[in-house]
Amino acid sequence: MSASPLTWNARQWAILLTVSIVGFLDPLDVNMVGVALPSIQADVGLSTSALQWIVSGYVLGYGGFLLLGGRAADILGRRRVFLVAVAVFSLTSLVGGLVDDGTLLIVTRFLKGVSAAFTLPAALSIITTTFAEGPARNKAIGIFTLMGAGGFSSGLVLSGALTELGWRWTFLVPVPVALIALAAAIRVLPKDGPRTVGGYDLPGALTLVGGMLLLVYTVVEVPQKGWAAASTLVQFALAAALLAVFVVVELRGAHPLIRLGILRSSSLVRANVGLSVFFGAYVGFQFVATLYFQQVLRWSALQTALGFLPAAAVVTVASPRIPHLIARFGTSRTIVAGVSTHVAAYALFLAIARDTPYAVGVLPTMLLLSIGMTLAFAPFQIEGTSGIPDHEQGLAGGLLNSSMQVGGAVGLAVVTAVLTAGGAGRSGPDALLAGFTPAMTTVTVLAAIGLLTALSGTLRRRTATAQPDSGTDRLELGKVV
Numbered sequence: 001m002s003a004s005p006l007t008w009n010a011r012q013w014a015i016l017l018t019v020s021i022v023g024f025l026d027p028l029d030v031n032m033v034g035v036a037l038p039s040i041q042a043d044v045g046l047s048t049s050a051l052q053w054i055v056s057g058y059v060l061g062y063g064g065f066l067l068l069g070g071r072a073a074d075i076l077g078r079r080r081v082f083l084v085a086v087a088v089f090s091l092t093s094l095v096g097g098l099v100d101d102g103t104l105l106i107v108t109r110f111l112k113g114v115s116a117a118f119t120l121p122a123a124l125s126i127i128t129t130t131f132a133e134g135p136a137r138n139k140a141i142g143i144f145t146l147m148g149a150g151g152f153s154s155g156l157v158l159s160g161a162l163t164e165l166g167w168r169w170t171f172l173v174p175v176p177v178a179l180i181a182l183a184a185a186i187r188v189l190p191k192d193g194p195r196t197v198g199g200y201d202l203p204g205a206l207t208l209v210g211g212m213l214l215l216v217y218t219v220v221e222v223p224q225k226g227w228a229a230a231s232t233l234v235q236f237a238l239a240a241a242l243l244a245v246f247v248v249v250e251l252r253g254a255h256p257l258i259r260l261g262i263l264r265s266s267s268l269v270r271a272n273v274g275l276s277v278f279f280g281a282y283v284g285f286q287f288v289a290t291l292y293f294q295q296v297l298r299w300s301a302l303q304t305a306l307g308f309l310p311a312a313a314v315v316t317v318a319s320p321r322i323p324h325l326i327a328r329f330g331t332s333r334t335i336v337a338g339v340s341t342h343v344a345a346y347a348l349f350l351a352i353a354r355d356t357p358y359a360v361g362v363l364p365t366m367l368l369l370s371i372g373m374t375l376a377f378a379p380f381q382i383e384g385t386s387g388i389p390d391h392e393q394g395l396a397g398g399l400l401n402s403s404m405q406v407g408g409a410v411g412l413a414v415v416t417a418v419l420t421a422g423g424a425g426r427s428g429p430d431a432l433l434a435g436f437t438p439a440m441t442t443v444t445v446l447a448a449i450g451l452l453t454a455l456s457g458t459l460r461r462r463t464a465t466a467q468p469d470s471g472t473d474r475l476e477l478g479k480v481v
Helices: 010-035 037-044 053-076 078-098 102-130 135-165 168-172 174-188 202-225 230-252 260-264 266-296 301-351 358-385 390-422 428-464
Strands: none
Touching (some): 010 037, 010 102, 010 135, 010 168, 053 078, 053 102, 053 390, 102 135, 168 174, 202 230, 202 390, 230 260, 266 358, 266 428, 301 358, 301 428, 390 428
16 A cells, blocks of 8 residues: 555555554653652662663563564564554553562563564554655654654653652553554554565574574673673673574575665665664763753652653654655755754753753753754654665664664663763762763764764765755655645
8 A cells, every 4th residue: 555645545544643653652651661760669679770670671672672573574464463562562561550579560561672672663664565655655754753752752741740649550551542552453454465575584583582682681781790791791792693693594594584685775774873873872861861850950750751841842843844854955964964963962961060050051952852853863764764675664664673772772881881980989969970971971972973874874975976865855755745
């Protein structure tokens, strides 16, 4: 099914809105649970080291299974994978809100991450195969991104309020939303057609999932163990060995899980690298800023959520304009503008003093971040899926989301390690302030690397051809109404 650039029928709108509910759910769930961690720790009795697995368990399941989830959508059917994964998400959310055992709570978070790893690539591939490449697809991805921004801002608002009522509500509230998505999907998503890819690559799946799980686990554990610890080095080596075996299996297999030739797409590779660094820098910033608000400024959980709210609100309001900006300037220039704005935002936050009022120091940073996120995120998604055949759209979506999650895990681990090292020998706000400058410098450097990646795409196109962006042609996009 494909959509005209100018007109969509009711069924196409229903498909888009249904899968966009899933794009709303993920940031909604993550943001709500993050603020509730202290209450969870007090109620369930988790240690600080165990508590971080409420977040890291989700990242581990998500990052470890994303590529498999994307390929599963192509092989098993997008509708089938979407329905099963949303059902698992609903069930694990419900169980997580009812259990009293900390270990079981962490397991539910891991399984929820796994379900998201299958749901989101399927959702993105449903969009990219329902709407034709060009104006229709760009507009659809823009709406999908807008729903994600709405989930992000709603999660921030609800997090403080729901935590006041009880942390269990942060697990239970997503359940009815997921069930609405599931009911709508059963009704409106088109039946899966005949399989276009035959065979199952079990050795590839096992080595890929094993390597990704071990890689993400090792990165998450780095702040506690250290980069030079023997266990860290051994685990990195084992992860590298598993992924190397995976590459060999894929090159020799009759039905590879991932066709490595897809990496010949320069726009796909550039989008994956750029989005990974872009998101890694942001996750690192959010961690530092949250500690700054609560430990230095002495804000409550609700005040912290409201401190981030202006950024989320601007993204929600501004996202509908992105297709028009892409139509005028192309994806590469829009990404460069967005990443540049983030570099400026981090540099500004780095320069603020302890007693700087929110309106003077923090608010401008949040507004710049919102502009940068609005400009860059949807174009990254478009670049990473442009020119990819329909039967590999799930794979392309899985690669993008996997790069983003692994980038977030690595970025957070690096920034946390730098922050901890900077505050060594101190405690409380003094430790945070001592590590603040090196940590935010690291965040800014990561963002600058992302900027160089984005600039390489613009310079490459100027050198190679005088034509507009491939796959997101400015003249073609100009037809968007």
